[in-house]
Amino acid sequence: MRELALNILDIAENSLRAGATLVEIAVQADFLQDKLCISVNDNGKGMSEEMLASVCDPFTTTRTTRKVGMGLPLFKYSAESAGGSFQISSQEGKGTFVAAQYRISHVDRMPLGDFGGVALQLVTMNPHTDFVFTAECGERQGVLDTREVREILGEEIPLGAPEVRAFLRDYIKENLTDIFGGRL
Ligand SMILES: Nc1ncnc2c1ncn2[C@@H]1O[C@H](COP(=O)(O)OP(=O)(O)O)[C@@H](O)[C@H]1O
Ligand SMILES: [Mg+2]
Secondary structure: OOOOHHHHHHHHHHHHHHOOEEEEEEEEEOOOEEEEEEEEEOOOOOOOOHHHHHHHHHHOOOOOOOOOOOOOHHHHHHOOOOOOEEEEEEEEOOEEEEEEEEEEEOOOOOOOHHHHHHHHHHHHHHHOOOEEEEEEEEEEEEEEEEHHHHHHHHOOOOOOOHHHHHHHHHHHHHHHHHOOOOOO
């Protein structure tokens, strides 16, 4: 994975698989402090403490006991190899919170990549899940809350409808350009 956006997609897919009806994704940059924070919060089924303890450490887990994915370990690695850190917390029946921090200027920090494309894909392909995307850079902030968009559109028009999709694509793109200006 050479784009953080793809890491985000993988982490969000975990949330969807966990049955989340609301997924909040934030990308927050602070160039003065040279810090980037990415977080994904969901209200899915969560994980047991035992599961939580093992998800980030696939290599120390006995491979025969369960299938081990790489989404969380890779996300963790992306942060820790870029002067940052990683957190995960989860509660069964409540949800899961995953966050990674990066030093923006670190040579091994992966570029953000097509975060807008990932956001658009998540929103248009998952009609039964709501998303809140937050993009922040210093004073600039943009929020896209699909619950608000649905409210405006009414029940009959899905977010994946061609006109809505085109609108969202442009809206997301313009906002991200405005906020990050391609600096991530
Ligand atoms: N948001 C989440 N909610 C509930 N369980 C999760 C969540 N994220 C990860 N998990 C659990 O941790 C496992 C490992 O996730 P991951 O590292 O992304 O690998 P994979 O998705 O390929 O299994 C998942 O299979 C799932 O059981
Ligand atoms: Mg995964």
